[in-house]
Amino acid sequence: MNTTEIxxxxxxxxxxxxxRYQREVEPRLLLVQLIRDELGLTGTHIGCDTTYCGACTxxxxxxxxxxxxxxxxxxxxxDVMTVEGLEQNGELHPLQEAFSEHHGxxxxxxxxxxxxxxxxxxxxxxxxxxKEIRKGVAGNLCRCTGYHxxxxxxxxxxxxMRGK
Amino acid sequence: MYPAxxxxxxxxxxxxxxxxxxELGDEAKPLAGGQTLLVWMxxxxxxxxxxxxxxxxxxxxxxxxxxxxxxxxALATHRRIASSPIxxxxxxxxxxANGIADHQVRSRGTIGGSLAAGDPSCDWPPLLHxxxxxxxxxxxxxxxxxxxxxxxxxxxxxxxxxxxIVTGIRFKRPAANSAGAYVGFxxxxxxxxxxxxxxxxxxxxxxxxxxxxxxxxxxxxTPIHATGAEAELRGKALSEENIQKAAEAxxxxxxxxxxxxxxxxxxxxxxGVLVRRAIGIAVRRCNGESVENSHxxx
Numbered sequence: 001m002n003t004t005e006i007x008x009x010x011x012x013x014x015x016x017x018x019x020r021y022q023r024e025v026e027p028r029l030l031l032v033q034l035i036r037d038e039l040g041l042t043g044t045h046i047g048c049d050t051t052y053c054g055a056c057t058x059x060x061x062x063x064x065x066x067x068x069x070x071x072x073x074x075x076x077x078x079d080v081m082t083v084e085g086l087e088q089n090g091e092l093h094p095l096q097e098a099f100s101e102h103h104g105x106x107x108x109x110x111x112x113x114x115x116x117x118x119x120x121x122x123x124x125x126x127x128x129x130x131k132e133i134r135k136g137v138a139g140n141l142c143r144c145t146g147y148h149x150x151x152x153x154x155x156x157x158x159x160x161m162r163g164k
Numbered sequence: 165m166y167p168a169x170x171x172x173x174x175x176x177x178x179x180x181x182x183x184x185x186x187e188l189g190d191e192a193k194p195l196a197g198g199q200t201l202l203v204w205m206x207x208x209x210x211x212x213x214x215x216x217x218x219x220x221x222x223x224x225x226x227x228x229x230x231x232x233x234x235x236x237x238a239l240a241t242h243r244r245i246a247s248s249p250i251x252x253x254x255x256x257x258x259x260x261a262n263g264i265a266d267h268q269v270r271s272r273g274t275i276g277g278s279l280a281a282g283d284p285s286c287d288w289p290p291l292l293h294x295x296x297x298x299x300x301x302x303x304x305x306x307x308x309x310x311x312x313x314x315x316x317x318x319x320x321x322x323x324x325x326x327x328x329i330v331t332g333i334r335f336k337r338p339a340a341n342s343a344g345a346y347v348g349f350x351x352x353x354x355x356x357x358x359x360x361x362x363x364x365x366x367x368x369x370x371x372x373x374x375x376x377x378x379x380x381x382x383x384x385x386t387p388i389h390a391t392g393a394e395a396e397l398r399g400k401a402l403s404e405e406n407i408q409k410a411a412e413a414x415x416x417x418x419x420x421x422x423x424x425x426x427x428x429x430x431x432x433x434x435x436g437v438l439v440r441r442a443i444g445i446a447v448r449r450c451n452g453e454s455v456e457n458s459h460x461x462x
Contacts, residue, residue, distance in 0.1 A: 007169050027172030027215065028205075049165050051203050052354045054268060063243070063271035069202050070272065073172055074195075074219060117267065138353030138461075139266025 012076040017085035032067035043083040054140035057113035064120040083112035104153030106144035167205035186327035199273035238276025256344035260291040263459035285356035293379035294364040297335035303328025342366035343449035348459035361438040383418035
């Protein structure tokens, strides 16, 4: 394609954390770039940018996806939840509390993705065993912790959420 | 990373997708879940002029079966297939679907995309070899079905014609005395496998291998149908010795490349173990045992 050619913008509407946004976007705009650069929700991180690390994990229509590998136009009319959507009325989500209490992070870069994958796991399986937790966050890489405290945190959050 | 600029078109139906692709020419590409194509485009390995988004075509998401046949639409995601009744009936389907990457990728990636990529590291092509599947396609010339053996002809190259898309797959339900397994080894969940092995075998008279299909993934430029390995088992007793011979024949059929997933020698060593393991699980399943299995990783 001739790169000087002007590409037609596409009008999209996306609901993110309950708020509706309408934007005209270039087809090649990635969902993570829409979230971070256009809407300023910088909680979602870009790590590897190649569908490996999972730092950019968000929920799209309830499913965890790597938002660096979804076009914004593919999310048109979709319902997105990012890490900013976890906190409710100034109260941390039990998962966020558990990651803090159990030291489930060191540098914190992978944490938003870990939280969203854990959230998706606990939504479909409120009482996962250790192996299921490992599988649930297998698409999220952490280069600091060695994962043990992350697994402990998800376990503790699951228990807390079941008690509510 | 941004992909190179492209024009975007959303198809509402299979016929609209085909006419758009035919009109736009061979630099246009269909987009399904995007879990292979978008990664390639971001790395600028691929720079299509136009993307025709198939993602919202309702008629391509079916997962259905009857007593004779299984049919899966091209847009069925790995995750939906893994939790479908077909995964209960044919456990090697669950092995494969759950072995692909991670929860996130399985939520978006599709069986049609895994086939159309023509990538030897994708898991569905070898699994579908073991089930003797047909790939259903539709293009400007109408519908046709392609034998899975004839579908991928070279690295990243399929026999799809211009304007033609994969609409689904179908295969006959395995006989009651037949069961399979699909096993893989990968460095971590999101990585492509180092090697995979799929087996479907039919047992007769206790331990005689009545029929068998063996296919290998990630160890050559295309998925490999290991006919030499099959010959070591077909019509013979499933003894330790014959299983070992089949594994050796499968390893001999492999032609792995040296890359970050390992040296050719390492991949051959892993492959031999995987073939033996897949045969073992398939035999146990033939005997009615329920065996949980998926790709191994660290």
